[in-house]
Amino acid sequence: xxxxxxxxxxxxxxxxxxxxxxxxxxxxxxxxxxxxxxFVRRELRGRYKGSFLGFLWTFLNPLxxxxxxxxxxxxxxxxxxxxxxxxxxxxxxxWIFFSSSVLGGAASIIAQKDMVKKIYFPREVLPISTVTTNxxxxxxxxxxxxxxxxxxxxxxxxxxxxxxxxVWIVEYILALGMAFLTSAVTVYFRDMEHILGIVMMAxxxxxxxxxxYDIIPPQYRLIFDLNPMTPIISAYRDILYESKVPDLKSxxxxxxxxxxxxxxxxITFSKLKRRFAEEL
Amino acid sequence: MEVRNCDENEYSIEVExxxxxxxxxxxxxxxxxxxxxxxxxxxxxxNNVLKGISLKVKKGExxxxxxxxxxxxxxxxxxxxxxxxxxxxxxxTRGRISGLIELGAGFHPDMTGRENIYTNxxxxxxxKKEIDRRLDRxxxxxGLGEFIDAPVRTYSxxxxxxxxxxxxxxxxxxxxxxxxxLAVGDGEFQAKCLNxxxxxxxxxxxxxxxxxxxxxxxxxxxxxxxxxxxxICMEGEPREVHKAYLEATVH
Ligand SMILES: Nc1ncnc2c1ncn2[C@@H]1O[C@H](COP(=O)(O)OP(=O)(O)OP(=O)(O)O)[C@@H](O)[C@H]1O
Ligand SMILES: [Mg+2]
Numbered sequence: 001x002x003x004x005x006x007x008x009x010x011x012x013x014x015x016x017x018x019x020x021x022x023x024x025x026x027x028x029x030x031x032x033x034x035x036x037x038x039f040v041r042r043e044l045r046g047r048y049k050g051s052f053l054g055f056l057w058t059f060l061n062p063l064x065x066x067x068x069x070x071x072x073x074x075x076x077x078x079x080x081x082x083x084x085x086x087x088x089x090x091x092x093x094x095w096i097f098f099s100s101s102v103l104g105g106a107a108s109i110i111a112q113k114d115m116v117k118k119i120y121f122p123r124e125v126l127p128i129s130t131v132t133t134n135x136x137x138x139x140x141x142x143x144x145x146x147x148x149x150x151x152x153x154x155x156x157x158x159x160x161x162x163x164x165x166x167v168w169i170v171e172y173i174l175a176l177g178m179a180f181l182t183s184a185v186t187v188y189f190r191d192m193e194h195i196l197g198i199v200m201m202a203x204x205x206x207x208x209x210x211x212x213y214d215i216i217p218p219q220y221r222l223i224f225d226l227n228p229m230t231p232i233i234s235a236y237r238d239i240l241y242e243s244k245v246p247d248l249k250s251x252x253x254x255x256x257x258x259x260x261x262x263x264x265x266x267i268t269f270s271k272l273k274r275r276f277a278e279e280l
Numbered sequence: 281m282e283v284r285n286c287d288e289n290e291y292s293i294e295v296e297x298x299x300x301x302x303x304x305x306x307x308x309x310x311x312x313x314x315x316x317x318x319x320x321x322x323x324x325x326x327n328n329v330l331k332g333i334s335l336k337v338k339k340g341e342x343x344x345x346x347x348x349x350x351x352x353x354x355x356x357x358x359x360x361x362x363x364x365x366x367x368x369x370x371x372x373t374r375g376r377i378s379g380l381i382e383l384g385a386g387f388h389p390d391m392t393g394r395e396n397i398y399t400n401x402x403x404x405x406x407x408k409k410e411i412d413r414r415l416d417r418x419x420x421x422x423g424l425g426e427f428i429d430a431p432v433r434t435y436s437x438x439x440x441x442x443x444x445x446x447x448x449x450x451x452x453x454x455x456x457x458x459x460x461x462l463a464v465g466d467g468e469f470q471a472k473c474l475n476x477x478x479x480x481x482x483x484x485x486x487x488x489x490x491x492x493x494x495x496x497x498x499x500x501x502x503x504x505x506x507x508x509x510x511x512i513c514m515e516g517e518p519r520e521v522h523k524a525y526l527e528a529t530v531h
Contacts, residue, residue, distance in 0.1 A: 014362065016371045034402035034411070042388050042399060049390050118382035120361045121403055277364045278302060 025270070029122045039129035040136060062093060062141045066148060081212065083241075086152050090240040091209045091233045093145055097138035098175050098229060099200045101131045105179025106186045106193050113280040123273045127179040135172055149240050157243040166251065167235045174228050174258035180265030184272040187279050207233055228257035291374070292455050292486035293337040293360060298369030300330040300355055329355045330366075331510035339374075339454075342477075342487040344497030344518060346525055347507035353490040356507070357381065357457050360488065375454025375486075378404055380461050383444030389433035393424060393443055396432050400444065404451045414450050421476070422446035423469070442469055449476055455486045474499060494522045 048057040069092075070085035081087050108130040109116060109123065116123065149156065186192040207229040208216070216224055224230045231250035238246040303324040329352040337343050345353045358364045359371055361379040386399045397418055401411045419428050422442045432440065445461070456477075477500055481487055491497055497504055497518050504518035506525045514521050 014371075014373045014377075016359075016362070016365055031407070032402070032405050034398075034407045035405070037408075038386070038399040038402040042386075042391070046388060046390065114382070115385050115403070117363070119379060119385050119403060120363050120377070121405065274365050277358065 020270075025122065025124070029124050029128070032122055032125055035121060035125050036129050036132060039125070040133045043129070043133040044136060058137065058140050059144050062089075062144045065089075065092070066144075083152060083154075086148065086154070087212075087237065087241055088210065089148060090145060090236050093138060093141050094171060094233060094236050095204060095207065095209050095229070097134050098171060098178075098232075099204065101134045101175035102178045102182055102200060103193075103196055104130045104134060105175075106182035106196050108179070109183045109187050109276060110190075110193075110280065117277050117280055123276060124180070124269065127183045127269075128176065130183075131172065131176045131179045134175070135168075139168075145240065154241070154243055156240075157245070160239045160243055160245045163235070163246055163251075164239055166255075167232060167239070167246070170251070170255050170258050171232050173262050174232070174254075177258065177260075177262035177265035180262070180269040184265075184269040184276075187276055188272065203227075203229070209233055212237075225253075226257075228254050228261065290338055291336045291372075292339045292341070293335075293374075293488070294370075294372040295333055295335045295356075295360075296370045296372075298330055298333045298356075298359065298366045298371060299328070300352070300359060300364075300366050301326045301328045302355075303327075329510055330359075333369075333507075333510075333512060335505065335512065335515075337486055337488065339486055340481065340484040341503065342481050342489065342501040344489045344491065344501040344504040345507055346491075346494060346497065346504060346522065348529075351507045352510060353507060354381075354459055357459050357488065357490055360455075361457055373455060376405070376451075377455045377457065378448060378451040378453030379457040379459070380445070380448045381457065381459045383441050383448060383461055385444075387432050387440070387444070390431050392431055393422075393428040393435070394419070396443065397447055400447045401451065404448070404453075406451065414452075418446045418450045421450065421472075423472075438466060438469070445469075445473060449473070449480065453485065456480065456488070458487065458489045458491075460491055494518070494526075498522065 044058075045055070048054050051057060053060065066085060066089050069088055073079055073084045073088070105127045108126040112126055115121075116126075182192060182196060204210075206223065207227055208224070213224065213230065213234055231247070231254040235246035235251055235254070238244050304327055305324045333356065335343075345356065347353055355364075357379070358381075359366050360373065361377055361381070363379075384396075384400060386403050387396045388399065391399070394415075397415065398408075398411055401414070401418075406414070422428070422445075424439060424443060427435065427439065432443070435443070441461075449456075458477075474496065477487065481500065487500065489497055489501060501518050503516065504521040505512050506514040506521050514524055
């Protein structure tokens with residue numbers, strides 16, 4: 001037999017009853033990377049398939065949202081914040097990534113239930129694909145964000161822009177952790193999907209997306225500081241609206257909280273995944 | 281199939297005293313209410329499907345499972361492929377497993393056959409390079425010709441199955457698990473599948489087949505297991521096992 005495929009040497013002997021180690025699982029997910037690529041591509045291309053403007057909608061969507069906000073907030077709801085449309089826009093795009101990753105992640109396993117019941121593959125692939133799809137979508141939206149920022153006359157700070165990369169990564173980690181958690185729990189507890197709709201709405205208001213961190217009364221700041229999305233959204237706003245380097249201390253605390261969520265999500269997922277095929 | 285080396289790796293599959301039960305919930309809809317109000321687990325009854333199955337399959341061997349509807353054949357296959365896990369007992373498998381349980385998984389109707397080959401093969405754990413290397417072979421085997429570049433939604437169900445089968449069979453797994461899917465396509469394609477299976481087997485792949493068409497098992501396998509009441513009730517030469525099985529069914 002041709003054994004040219006180098007992978008799998010470590011994976012080849014499988015024993016149920018033995019616990020799968022963390023490293024084994026990671027290696028296996030890596031060997032299924034093409035599945036993640038294929039799912040992300042299928043999802044991104046399929047999203048606007050059949051519509052006249054097709055993939056252009058990826059850019060049109062945030063642009064039109066921006067139009068609505070700038071009209072509403074410059075004529076009806078005057079906020080007193082300078083360039084409020086931009087203030088909102090640079091925070092909203094990352095928030096939409098997070099919120100659609102959590103909600104989409106929650107549905108990701110149930111949506112593929114026929115596959116989960118009939119084919120073996122590392123189950124982690126499904127939430128990873130959903131989050132990655134939304135992440136790529138956000139990066140594409142950032143083309144629009146950059147264009148709008150430049151057109152509105154903000155001088156971007158190069159060093160601050162470099163900080164976008166770690167901020168993206170931290171938000172991805174947090175979103176992935178949440179998606180692991182919600183996708184696994186939703187399989188056993190279907191009401192989760194509906195509960196999450198409300199939770200994410202409340203979460204958005206408990207994060208300085210629509211307003212700035214400064215207007216939060218000091219006695220409530222602790223709640224906001226324990227919310228990992230607070231420093232992440234603030235960092236985006238620092239970089240793109242204030243064009244300054246974000247606060248390092250709050251970025252570190254966001255990283256730590258993101259990693260904690262990822263670990264909790266991963267452990268929950270590992271515990272629950274064994275019975276997915278039966279519960280679906 | 282003289283792949284007999286005498287080390288412990290002689291067996292591709294070892295199943296030791298495996299038990300599996302399913303829970304059947306009386307009332308799955310009211311989970312939230314019950315869990316919150318009574319803090320109790322859902323009421324369920326247990327259905328013991330497998331009660332102490334042990335078997336060993338050598339590398340390069342082909343075996344079949346027969347038995348009545350609901351006797352647990354698909355359950356056993358799911359345990360072998362790690363879609364689900366046993367309650368008790370140990371299953372050891374050696375090598376890459378490919379399950380031909382669902383054909384055409386992940387097919388997107390709007391994408392072409394060629395694009396879908398990539399999606400589908402990736403679900404079996406192949407990376408891009410490995411798929412590239414197999415692409416011509418898969419297209420050739422499917423016999424779809426120029427339809428390969430048409431969207432899958434324009435395929436007939438037989439053509440859909442052909443494509444799915446071609447991908448699954450060209451994964452080059454060490455262990456191939458097949459659940460009732462040999463009845464796809466027209467007569468010509470079925471014959472082609474049987475030949476392909478024989479060829480794959482001659483290359484040293486271990487094959488496990490679940491089928492109600494006993495002839496297919498007799499043609500490919502050297503051993504057959506008859507499963508009844510969650511246990512292996514007979515094991516041996518396919519023709520003999522099937523004879524006993526059919527006799528028991530009639531009476
Ligand atoms: N997810 C599940 N939840 C509860 N019970 C299940 C589940 N899957 C299978 N069962 C039960 O387990 C038993 C065995 O099912 P299985 O699918 O293994 O049978 P089978 O031998 O493949 O039958 P067939 O010849 O019809 O394909 C059946 O009684 C079935 O009701
Ligand atoms: Mg079955």
